[in-house]
Amino acid sequence: MHPLAQRIQQKDERALAKAITLAENNGEDKLELLKSIYPLQKGAHWIGITGSPGAGKSSLVNRLISFLRKKEMTVAVVAVDPTSPFSGGSILGDRVRMADHFTDPGVFIRSMGTRGSLGGLSRSTKETVRLMDAYGFDVILIETVGVGQSELDIMKLADSVAVVLNPGSGDVVQVFKAGIMEIADLFAVNKADMPGVPKLLAEIEAMLDLVKHDSPYRPPVVQTISTENIGLEELWNALCVHRDYLNKSGEGKERKLSNLKREVMEVVQHEIYQEVWKNEQKNGFSWLADLESGTTDPYTAAEHILKGRLQPADGKQK
Ligand SMILES: Nc1nc2c(ncn2[C@@H]2O[C@H](COP(=O)(O)OP(=O)(O)O)[C@@H](O)[C@H]2O)c(=O)[nH]1
Ligand SMILES: [Mg+2]
Known part of the structure; x- marks a missing residue:
């Protein structure tokens, strides 16, 4: 269990405040925290x-x-x-x-x-x-x-x-x-x-x-x-x-389930976005120069990034 989750379970209000900040700031161990919290x-x-x-x-x-x-x-x-x-x-x-x-x-x-x-x-x-x-x-x-x-x-x-x-x-x-x-x-x-x-x-x-x-x-x-x-x-x-x-x-149950479904999609969307963003940052946004010189467009650049994510073999632009 995440240490903050344990403290929250013991009704430590400062831990609650800290956990909220961690979630808001997308801290490294956020998913770990949320996983421990969920069943509580x-x-x-x-x-x-x-x-x-x-x-x-x-x-x-x-x-x-x-x-x-x-x-x-x-x-x-x-x-x-x-x-x-x-x-x-x-x-x-x-x-x-x-x-x-x-x-x-x-x-x-x-x-x-x-x-x-x-x-x-x-x-x-x-x-x-x-x-x-x-x-x-x-x-x-x-x-x-x-x-x-x-x-x-x-x-x-x-x-x-x-x-x-x-x-x-x-x-x-x-x-x-x-x-x-x-x-x-x-x-x-x-x-x-x-x-x-x-x-x-x-x-x-x-x-x-x-x-x-x-x-x-x-x-x-x-x-x-x-x-x-x-x-x-x-x-x-x-x-x-x-x-x-x-x-x-039974509408309450239905609502909860459709919320959970949306939540899963949101987390996936966010995690993919984060991963791609980090990767592009590491590569120094290599497509930026092409955009500047007019040799590519935003859609082609985005397509390259997505393709690269699906086949991340050598880290080179495809
Ligand atoms: N006359 C009257 N004024 C109210 C009532 N409820 C709130 N107010 C006033 O309306 C203003 C806005 O209230 P607030 O709670 O800050 O609104 P919020 O922006 O929706 O959070 C404040 O000046 C309140 O005092 C009410 O039932 N009657
Ligand atoms: Mg208000």
Whole structure:
């Protein structure tokens, strides 16, 4: 067993933090670590929370943490923020609000960088969640801004996805266009203290009629006011109902398996990419000069590299 895995099993929080960093940085022994961690997972409830910037995701996460702690459940949070760390404001705001929980050993909060391409972010998020699960948190909250494809991929790894919407924001059309409607397991109409709630509720139901009309599970809609701690009980109940549905219907198992399949493909893709990149680095990107002089094109160069990988006999260009 990887030494960090052993320490995580003994509930060493520093080892957990270290392991997450190792995974994020693609450390040499990362696969060894993940292999040791995999069977240690305890089956926490993985909950994705997504929505536009400013929708109140962090406020909800913060309230949900307090709510769950009162029920003596332990909570880990992965905050995935694709915005630049230099854009400032909201990140700092989140940090200040989250500060209540920093000294609580039953809470573990981690922000993910935007490191890596080729699905790198969703992959390291998944690895982080697995590490947290192995440590033994009861609930793992994954907060991410609902924008691009990588955020959609991140949401697919959750058992339950809560989409946070605000009245008067025109969010529903955005959510529909972004393909988030399909992966939503419940809607939180947050800022329910603001005008426009009935209109938003009607819009959500109309979209659900379109997207989920033949699905055996219809995502419920709960109203929340996270600044006033209202609606948390309903939100939590809806999440638990969804989890029961996943278990009873067999859909949970199905989802897990298709996630595992994707994960295997992601690891293979990544490992091949790393290997090729290392090799090309060693060869000093020999095709670069040909590109510069115009005697080759990117596609021919890529083809050569791939052929070379499939027949790596003499290391020479073919
Ligand atoms: N009026 C009102 N404001 C809220 C509510 N929830 C969050 N906010 C405010 O909305 C802003 C954005 O919240 P935040 O949690 O950072 O949003 P995030 O970007 O989705 O994480 C903050 O100023 C919150 O105080 C709510 O239920 N009602
Ligand atoms: Mg936030």
